[in-house]
Amino acid sequence: xxxxxxxxxxxxxxxxxxxxRAALNERLRSDPTARADFAxxxxxxxxxxxxxxxxxxxxxxxxxxxxxxxxxxxAGMAAAAALVFGFTFFMLTPNPAAAAISQIITAWGQAxxxxxxxxxxxxxxxQPLKDNRRVSYEGARLHLRGGTQFVLERMLDRGGEVIxxxxxxxNWDIRGxxxxxxxxxxxxxxxxxxxxxxxxPFLDLSSLLGSLTADYDITxxxxxxxxxxxxxxxxxxxxEKRGLPRMEFIFRxxxxxxxxxxxxxxxxxxxxxxAVKLTLTSEAAFxxxxxxxxxxxxxxxxxIHESAP
Numbered sequence: 001x002x003x004x005x006x007x008x009x010x011x012x013x014x015x016x017x018x019x020x021r022a023a024l025n026e027r028l029r030s031d032p033t034a035r036a037d038f039a040x041x042x043x044x045x046x047x048x049x050x051x052x053x054x055x056x057x058x059x060x061x062x063x064x065x066x067x068x069x070x071x072x073x074x075a076g077m078a079a080a081a082a083l084v085f086g087f088t089f090f091m092l093t094p095n096p097a098a099a100a101i102s103q104i105i106t107a108w109g110q111a112x113x114x115x116x117x118x119x120x121x122x123x124x125x126x127q128p129l130k131d132n133r134r135v136s137y138e139g140a141r142l143h144l145r146g147g148t149q150f151v152l153e154r155m156l157d158r159g160g161e162v163i164x165x166x167x168x169x170x171n172w173d174i175r176g177x178x179x180x181x182x183x184x185x186x187x188x189x190x191x192x193x194x195x196x197x198x199x200x201p202f203l204d205l206s207s208l209l210g211s212l213t214a215d216y217d218i219t220x221x222x223x224x225x226x227x228x229x230x231x232x233x234x235x236x237x238x239x240e241k242r243g244l245p246r247m248e249f250i251f252r253x254x255x256x257x258x259x260x261x262x263x264x265x266x267x268x269x270x271x272x273x274x275a276v277k278l279t280l281t282s283e284a285a286f287x288x289x290x291x292x293x294x295x296x297x298x299x300x301x302x303x304i305h306e307s308a309p
Contacts, residue, residue, distance in 0.1 A: 095222040105206045107256030116142045116278040123274030149291040162187045172293035179302035215241045
């Protein structure tokens with residue numbers, strides 16, 4: 001396996017393969033030292049992006065928004081200076097947005113069980129399926145454990161649910177009273193999660209946050225309704241770049257825990273929502289087997305094993 005530093009550099013460059021991404025995820029999930037090193041590298045990366053004008057900080061103490069645009073030649077000088085002064089420079093002159101991104105990354109990587117409820121803000125809450133039924137994203141529930149396990153529960157239009165998930169080893173899908181489809185392909189069925197195919201991978205959200213400043217302008221401000229929260233908004237700079245045009249994360253200042261995220265510009269090729277909001281509704285622990293398919297159907301349900309490509 002490649003060294004951690006090489007994997008992280010590939011992540012920042014946008015050249016990380018799916019195999020190496022999975023290896024990095026597993027490393028970060030299981031090794032606290034690796035997570036700390038990852039957070040430090042993300043701090044430095046975010047700092048350099050800020051110094052070259054990619055990050056905007058907007059707070060009540062600074063009523064005017066100031067964006068500094070400087071050449072990438074200067075960025076090379078900043079990188080050299082960072083290597084000389086190390087993280088001491090960062091600690092002495094911290095940038096709030098860079099620090100916030102690092103804090104969110106660390107919190108997401110260390111998070112255990114949590115649940116988010118989906119609210120549709122724009123577009124159609126219902127998305128058509130191949131069997132002429134429709135599934136709703138309004139009120140859908142996304143449950144997460146660590147960085148590899150999830151369960152997504154959505155309602156069908158004529159009763160019943162579509163339950164999709166992964167236990168970290170196999171991905172599975174249950175549609176109403178139909179058979180359980182199981183696959184060892186780590187990407188199978190994950191397209192049901194909003195934004196999954198638009199570079200918003202919930203199971204690998206730390207990768208998105210770590211490289212966010214490469215293609216987005218970042219704004220950080222206090223949350224109007226609750227001073228204990230902060231709001232991080234990302235606007236994509238170039239339309240031709242892959243990814244959603246706008247994302248917003250509200251997180252706890254004290255811990256970095258994301259309490260809500262809003263995704264704008266979801267694709268409409270297959271119908272469904274144009275914009276959704278995910279709100280943290282629970283951080284209670286689930287039973288040990290909750291993310292296996294057997295916890296969500298009768299013992300006599302037909303099971304179809306699909307071959308990985």
